[in-house]
Amino acid sequence: MKYFKCGKCTAPYKIDPSKFRTPKVEVICPKCGTRNVLSLGPVLAIQQEGKFAQVNLKEGVQVIGRKTENPNVNAHILISDEYVSRIHSKVIMELRGDKVFFFIEDLGSSNGTYNKNKQRLKVGLRYPFMPGDYYIVGLTKISIQINS
Ligand SMILES: [Zn+2]
Structure with a gap:
């Protein structure tokens, strides 16, 4: 499990990198709805x-x-x-x-x-x-x- 901070509201959230199979993924911040693009792969x-x-x-x-x-x-x-x-x-x-x-x-x-x-x-x-x-x-x- 990995922790990231939302680029806009800085709320921390966790994702499981093993669930993603592409190098760049979009994660919607559960707090403010901002799309965060993460490099994973x-x-x-x-x-x-x-x-x-x-x-x-x-x-x-x-x-x-x-x-x-x-x-x-x-x-x-x-x-x-x-x-x-x-x-x-x-x-x-x-x-x-x-x-x-x-x-x-x-x-x-x-x-x-x-x-x-x-x-x-x-x-x-x-x-x-x-x-x-x-x-x-x-x-x-x-x-x-x-x-x-
Ligand atoms: Zn946010």
């Missing part, structure tokens, strides 16, 4: 030299790749890094009961996907992606963070 944190971004992760497969001029070929999660292939790797989020599991798989990228021990992942094999752990695509570090 997992995010992919993208770290580059001097830059940091977060992308909400959804259930299923999300492809990571370099942003291109042609929006028709773009991956779901775009990274501006010339060492990242247009289709580089994918992150898989699986829900089993009330548990969530993450995996990463290289999709035949030119420069590979590496784990924190600098070992290159074998193409087409799923590797566990634990929250707090990281992988390297191109010159970019990616990790999963759970916000709940």
